[in-house]
Structures are given as C-alpha cells and as structure tokens.
Amino acid sequence: xxxxxxxxxxxxxxxxxxxxxxxxxxxxxxxxxxxxxxxxxxxxxxxxxxxxxxxxxxxxxxxxxxxxxxxxxxxxxxxxxxxxxxxxxxxxxxxxxxxxxxxxxxxxxxxxxxxxxxxxxxxxxxxxxxxxxxxxxxxxxxxxxxxxxxxxxxxxxxxxxxxxxxxxxxxxxxxxxxxxxxxxxxxxxxxxxxxxxxxxxxxxxxxxxxxxxxxxxxxxxxxxxxxxxxxxxxxxxxxxxxxxxxxxxxxxxxxxxxxxxxxxxxxxxxxxxxxxxxxxxxxxxxxxxxxxxxxxxxxxxxxxxxxxxxxxxxxxxxxxxxxxxxxxx
Ligand code: ACO
Numbered sequence: 178x179x180x181x182x183x184x185x186x187x188x189x190x191x192x193x194x195x196x197x198x199x200x201x202x203x204x205x206x207x208x209x210x211x212x213x214x215x216x217x218x219x220x221x222x223x224x225x226x227x228x229x230x231x232x233x234x235x236x237x238x239x240x241x242x243x244x245x246x247x248x249x250x251x252x253x254x255x256x257x258x259x260x261x262x263x264x265x266x267x268x269x270x271x272x273x274x275x276x277x278x279x280x281x282x283x284x285x286x287x288x289x290x291x292x293x294x295x296x297x298x299x300x301x302x303x304x305x306x307x308x309x310x311x312x313x314x315x316x317x318x319x320x321x322x323x324x325x326x327x328x329x330x331x332x333x334x335x336x337x338x339x340x341x342x343x344x345x346x347x348x349x350x351x352x353x354x355x356x357x358x359x360x361x362x363x364x365x366x367x368x369x370x371x372x373x374x375x376x377x378x379x380x381x382x383x384x385x386x387x388x389x390x391x392x393x394x395x396x397x398x399x400x401x402x403x404x405x406x407x408x409x410x411x412x413x414x415x416x417x418x419x420x421x422x423x424x425x426x427x428x429x430x431x432x433x434x435x436x437x438x439x440x441x442x443x444x445x446x447x448x449x450x451x452x453x454x455x456x457x458x459x460x461x462x463x464x465x466x467x468x469x470x471x472x473x474x475x476x477x478x479x480x481x482x483x484x485x486x487x488x489x490x491x492x493x494x495x496x497x498x499x500x501x502x503x504x505x506x
Pocket of ligand 1: 209
C-alpha cells in the first residue's frame with residue numbers, strides 16, 4: 178500500500194508594521210543594544226499596535242495571504258490548529274476566530290498551547306489527520322502577540338519578545354516528501370522557571386494579581402537557558418541519528434528563535450554550518466509560535482523539492498521537539 182505523508186504545500190508569514198528597536202528599549206529600561214545583541218542576538222522586534230487587535234488579527238492576515246498565494250478556496254480547508262500562548266480570549270479558541278475572519282466554514286480546529294514548541298506540536302498533530310486521510314487540507318498557524326504579556330518595565334524579558342504570525346498549508350502526498358519523522362517531549366516540572374503566574378484557574382485575575390504584575394511572562398533566564406541549550410541540541414541530534422542523516426544531508430536547520438547562543442549550540446551539535454541554519458532573530462526576536470513559519474517563509478524561495486529540513490524548538494512547559502521533513506515544492 179502506498180504510504181500517504183503530510184507535506185507542506187504553502188507557507189506565509191505576517192508581521193505588524195511597528196518596529197521596536199534596541200535603541201528605543203534603552204530609553205524604556207536600563208539596558209543597552211550591546212547587552213541585548215551579545216546575550217540574545219536580537220536587534221529589533223515587531224509590535225502589534227492598535228486598540229482591539231489581537232493574535233487572531235495577525236493570524237488572519239497570514240491565512241488570507243496563504244490561501245491567495247496557493248489558490249486555495251477557504252471551503253476546502255478541513256482543519257485549523259493555532260499554536261499560541263496569547264489567544265484572543267481564554268475561550269473560544271483563536272483557531273475558531275481566525276476561521277470566521279478568513280471565511281473558512283468547513284473546518285474544525287483548536288488552539289495548541291505548548292509555548293515555543295507549539296508550532297511543532299501543532300504540525301505533528303495536523304499531519305496525523307492528513308496522513309490518515311481524515312483531512313485533505315489543514316492549516317497550521319503559529320501566532321503570538323507576545324507584547325500583550327510582556328512587562329515593558331522588566332529588562333529581563335521585554336527585550337526578548339516580538340509579535341508575529343505564520344501559517345502553513347498541509348496536504349497529503351504519495352511522494353517521498355513531507356513530514357518524515359518527529360520526536361516530541363515535555364517535562365511539566367519546568368513550569369516553575371517559565372510561566373504566567375495569574376489569570377488561570379489557580380489564581381484568577383484580581384486587583385492583587387494586577388498590582389503584583391502577575392499577568393506577564395515570568396522567566397528565570399539561566400535555568401531555562403541551560404535546559405534549552407541541551408534539550409534542543411539533543412533532540413535535533415537524535416532525529417538525525419535515528420534517520421541516518423549526516424550533517425551534509427541536511428539542507429537547513431530551522432530552529433526556534435529564542436536566543437542566538439542556543440541556536441549556535443544546536444547547529445554545532447548537528448555539525449551544520451551557519452549557511453545551513455535559518456536565523457532571523459535579529460529582526461523579529463522571539464515571537465513564540467511565529468518563529469519557525471517566519472523562517473520558512475523568508476527562505477521559501479531558496480528551498481528546493483526534496484531538501485532535508487530539521488525543525489527544532491524548546492519552550493515553556495517545558496516542551497521541546499524536532500521534526501524531519503523533506504520540502505515538497
Ligand atoms: N539589559 C542589561 N542587563 C540585563 C538585562 C538587559 N536587558 N537583562 C538581564 N540583565 C542583567 C541581569 O540583571 C544580570 O545582572 P547581575 O549579574 O548584576 O545580576 C546579568 O544581566 C546577567 O543576567 P542573566 O539572566 O544571567 O543573563 P543570561 O546571559 O542568562 O541571558 C537570557 C538572559 C537572554 C534571558 C537567557 O538566559 C536566555 O536566553 N534564556 C533562555 C530563553 C528561552 O529559551 N526561553 C524559552 C522560550 S520562551 C517561551 O517558551 C515563551
């Protein structure tokens with residue numbers, strides 16, 4: 178029997194026009210362009226401005242452009258998963274709102290909360306529906322308005338994050354392309370180092386939680402860094418080893434963009450050179466669900482059918498994982 182795989186057949190990113198530079202941050206908190214660049218590799222990030230705009234608005238822009246560039250009728254889409262930690266509302270799911278804003282009427286969908294690994298979790302989940310023939314066309318979105326949960330008086334976190342959305346079209350194929358293998362992990366004990374303290378069922382919003390600034394990202398940078406740097410490199414090396422992929426077989430590593438030093442460590446561990454790594458952290462910062470689709474979108478014109486691509490991510494949860502895919506067009 179011919180094996181059906183799920184292949185990426187279109188990719189689209191979207192970033193809001195406003196750019197927040199390191200220079201501007203220097204005027205807001207006690208930081209410097211030199212510190213931010215040397216510790217993170219980030220120069221600027223895009224921020225969504227405007228009353229009443231949220232993650233679904235960025236995602237809808239990406240989805241509309243994706244449908245148009247791939248010549249896809251919204252009625253053909255059977256599934257939409259939105260990877261995000263900044264949903265428009267706690268419920269309903271942002272995926273539902275995006276469908277409404279883009280004219281997608283025949284899809285079911287939901288949000289995927291796996292922080293910076295959310296896009297990988299969502300891609301793997303959607304691929305199973307496509308591989309089994311349950312869904313013919315799926316859209317996987319990675320989108321976050323990180324500025325909505327960032328404390329712009331805290332230099333530890335406000336320099337790191339940006340806002341963006343990306344959308345991926347997945348379709349079945351019988352060719353030897355598409356998603357070939359994946360390894361996903363989670364370790365909930367990591368929640369102590371990276372989380373949002375209030376707003377959930379344990380600590381609902383109150384005047385006290387607002388005064389204590391508990392609705393923002395809380396991160397203990399160093400322990401997260403130590404986990405991220407080993408786990409992301411380990412999982413990327415593991416997926417190469419179990420598929421007998423040598424560094425020269427890999428066309429591109431597409432790492433989650435949280436910190437240039439973590440990306441460099443992963444690339445070193447895989448034995449791939451800088452020309453084989455997609456890096457755009459300098460211009461966007463950490464956009465959580467958005468980083469991997471933004472990379473694929475920017476590199477799309479350079480990709481060739483059959484290219485071996487390794488996606489790798491680490492994020493809050495902790496969650497981490499890697500996907501090996503062969504580019505399909
Ligand atoms: N400007 C200037 N100084 C700063 C800044 C800043 N923006 N931020 C922190 N510092 C200071 C600290 O106060 C500290 O000063 P001290 O030595 O006097 O106490 C010093 O710089 C060093 O701080 P560290 O936190 O040790 O800096 P580090 O080198 O670890 O870099 C960073 C911090 C960039 C956050 C790093 O730890 C990191 O990248 N961690 C991992 C992030 C990650 O991968 N997260 C997962 C994904 S995010 C998600 O899932 C939502």
